[in-house]
Amino acid sequence: MAQEDRKSAAPGGQAARKAAVGLLVAVLEEGQLLAAAVDAEGGPLAGLAPDDRARAQRLASETLRHLGPTDAVLKPFVRKPPPPAARNLLRLSVVELCHLGAAAHGVVDSAVSLAGSDPATARLKGLVNAVLRRVAEDGPEIWARQQAQRLPNWLRGRLQSAYGGKVTAAIEVAHAVGAPLDLTAREAAALAETLGGDLQPTGSVRLKGSRQVSGLPGYDTGAFWVQDAAAALPARLLAAKPGETVLDLCAAPGGKTLQLAAAGASVTALDASESRLRRLHDNLRRTGLGAEVVVADALAWEGGAYDAVLLDAPCSATGTIRRHPDLPFVKQSSDIRGLADLQRQMLDRALAWVKPGGRLVYCTCSLLPEEGEDQIAGLLERTPGLRVDHDGLNALPGLEPGWLGPLGLRLRPDYWAERGGMDGFFITLLRPEA
Structure with missing residues (x-):
């Protein structure tokens, strides 16, 4: 660069x-x-x-x-x-x-x-x-002589309360380093060899340096799509099977939809933003994968029951600052309460679409517990019979000690520091009573 x-x-x-x-x-x-x-x-x-x-x-x-x-x-x-x-x-x-x-x-x-x-x-x-x-x-x-750029006080204070000062400083260092280019591939090992990339423990292909994505071998044939290693984990956790019906809520820009479709599932991809779904349409054409794409408000849409639902809920996106360094200058503390209320409503809505014996994956690209762990704690309290599937979480490949908590998977930008980091995410797998 x-x-x-x-x-x-x-x-x-x-x-x-x-x-x-x-x-x-x-x-x-x-x-x-x-x-x-x-x-x-x-x-x-x-x-x-x-x-x-x-x-x-x-x-x-x-x-x-x-x-x-x-x-x-x-x-x-x-x-x-x-x-x-x-x-x-x-x-x-x-x-x-x-x-x-x-x-x-x-x-x-x-x-x-x-x-x-x-x-x-x-x-x-x-x-x-x-x-x-x-x-x-x-x-x-x-x-x-300068240290890494500090986060705004409203966010820094929240992170210090959640993770401590040392971790918060490490997150700031990760933000200053920036992010490598991660790809999700149909044949990850082969693509890593072709592109000279590194195959990550969780299955993503990581490229170093500045690369023109559309010029990479395999782009035109739909062999891969751009997706941070952390962002690729929710669909892997859902573990869709051929023929299953899957609802991908808040699907744009569509990386998770592509993963689910590549697994052979019958996917409905729903998002309220028609403009943001254009990239999904483009990628479906490029990869030759299929999905039913619906433009609708998830809180108002009337859908059926599904074997599995993936909800990547709207959030503060504070886990993606290393990719989007403008966020600290645009986001405000006052945004969080409204987002948390929306997440609560969407969780209840998403759970209602899960068939008996089915499963729900909830995730946010946020570092804030009120958009992750706290949401799941509240959902479990108001939903008898619902449980976190710890076996499914533990089955994810490439996880390291300390990433899993009692309510789900907590990822941070300072993880994999020697590899180039990852986006901050909270991800969990939930199963209602059969």
Whole structure:
């Protein structure tokens, strides 16, 4: 990635760098999710070539991932914060200089040129030039003394209460490292050998470095799809069998649906977002797999009974910050109560669709117990005869000691640190009375 992003410090990378600044302004000043800003019609990436789009998104992501250290580098050289466009141009340049190792003269010249080309920052060309020249000299030393970016206080406090300060700090380090590319494959061992990837103990294929997914061998034939190693476990835990009827609730973007369909199940994939289901339709066509795709609100939809139900409930997504570094700047503590109430309603709804003797997998990509363990404790208390299937949980391949608790599987970004980490998830398997 560093080699590719060095190109962005040259004049030829100006379009990508300008777009990256626009993405930063959208997230940090306007409160937009990075994915929404990336896809926005007429947004910062509108009209860019694919390579520039990808580079702009990478630069913005790296800046968000290291915003705390970046601001610490700038602090000695900036008396008062400049306007948003200039401030984020400086931040982006610091990341290129101190983290990505781009050539100082290229970064400084490009930043000054960008500042001069924008009416909002043209009068600050001199400031940009002076600050970045000092950063080029002294910034790397300041950067080297910085710790990983801290999570916002509302989230950090919750994680410290749940896991302790040492674990919270390790999670922050994992966020700063970022995430490798994980694939779920029909023939994982063969794909790992073909792509030169690492076969993980849980069955995912992990690739290192920056790779263009659509250019990988096997992509066109549907041999694999992108899915974090942790995100692949709920469908593996469900263990769908050929011919079983399975309901995948909140299915978009569809990785779990593909797993269930590949196992031979008759899958109904339901999600309220038609736009987010487009990727599932694309992947079903690419892989040749089949599923009934339904656009509906799960709380209002009238469905039948199923052998198995998988509920990947809407949540704070705090387990995916290493992949989505914009989340700490957009999510709020006030979001959690509403999400927890929705999860409770959806759990009750999902359980009603499970046939006698069937099973329910519940998961959230959240690090917060109130969206995971606490939800299951409440469900067990109000549902006589329901139990956690510990045998099924223990049968999952590749689990390590400490991951399993009395209510399910708790995964964290600091797990597998030597392998590249994983997303944070809570996952459990439930069985009602037969």
